[in-house]
Amino acid sequence: MNKKTRILIVEDDMIIAANISLQLTKAGYEVTGIESRGEEAVIHSRLNPPDIILMDINLKGRLNGIESVKRIQEVIDIPVIYITANNDEATFEEAKHTHPFAFIAKPITMSNVLRSLALAEEQFKTREESVPVEENYIALLNDRIFIRHHGQMVKLLLQDILYIEADRNYCHVMTSKKEYVLTTTLKEMQNKLPEEIFVRVHRSFLVNISKLDVVAEAHVEINRKAIPLSKSNREGLLKHLQTI
Template sequence: MDQKTRILIVEDDMIIAANISLQLSNLGYEVTGLVTRGEEAILHAKANKPDIILLDINLKGDLDGITAASKIQETHNIPIIYLTANSDEPTFARAKATHPYAFISKPFSNLDLQRTIALVAQQIMNTNNDTIGDEQQHIQVMDDRIFVRHNGKMMKLLLDDISYIEADRNYSNLITSNGSYLISTTLKVLENELKNHKFIRVHRSYMVNISKLDVVGEHHLEIKRKVIPLSKTFKEHLLKHLHTI
């Protein structure tokens, strides 16, 4: 593997979690973390953006695995593989509604885990390749608005309503005051499409609407108290644009 697939393990039995982690590491995957609660999974997914989440359905705490998956999917498109010893129909129906890539039933063998992870990793690779080749079909930029494909339909977003854009691998998250919109278009493509508007690349993972800036610091920016990193590579370019508005 040239670039290791990054996997978050969410399992409240640390013996099982450690065994899974060891096996995945031996297979060449990168384990981004071992967490035991749904709340921790949400924070870890946001901070580290793993490629796959291996998620136990029955977690201790206020959030079970299914609820945690739903909250993660509100902002990040990360494939889920459920681990479960519970096969009752209501639980399966709830889990199915989050569109997981696979289920692994407990107890499972090392071979079950190995094959399932390999199949999901291949699906992700195929999906990413298709996305890159088809990404121009998902956006249409006009003078003051952008049309994005969202939940199966084209939706209008006024450019002035977009505060910043955050990269999420081959996806981009458009942040507005009314919510966020995850689209299957890379930040590089959006940068080219929006170069004649008020959007400036400030970091390898961020573009900002310069009319929305509240604070410009030495190494960071702020928009409505959201702290956005400012890379040295892009800083001079940003300052030139600020001086012209």
């Protein structure tokens, strides 16, 4: 079964937002939520990152849509599709700096929304495929693992790993300088790596606790990346931190 693409809708007209949500759900998408203010969209994106954001540019409140996207992009890169009633050149030029995947003009038609999402998914898929996927990795050896990279086995020191994120049957191993994609599950990675260093904080994330910058109620941060912290994993994380 294919994983559903997860969409966050940011729109201050709740009738429009509810209709988009209903139609996207019928079309097979998963809607992570509806937010009406930019500040709330920033928090949502950091704690429960969607695959794509549908963002109205003309939001009420302190942050408009473009400013909200800039805040989101400070810590996490999520494809954005703007919804706008503004056709002026200044707005378009400002929005371009956030590298949106598409623009949808109001009044909205669902055919335009679905086409834009399909194009964004295709671009996102192409971008993901451009990251080299390593076929496998070798078992833990003291303070390092070895992974296959460009046909050679290269070492990756455990201390250089920031966190590991699950993505279907792959794992994204993140360091401060490079990303590696391995064809393995997060559970298999967790079983191989030392549990006193790498701790599960969410069904999709394993973190190097020595790299934690912030531990909040529902998320942690590493190198300005907000990572969700589930209730079921919070107690275990705190216990590990007490032993450091």
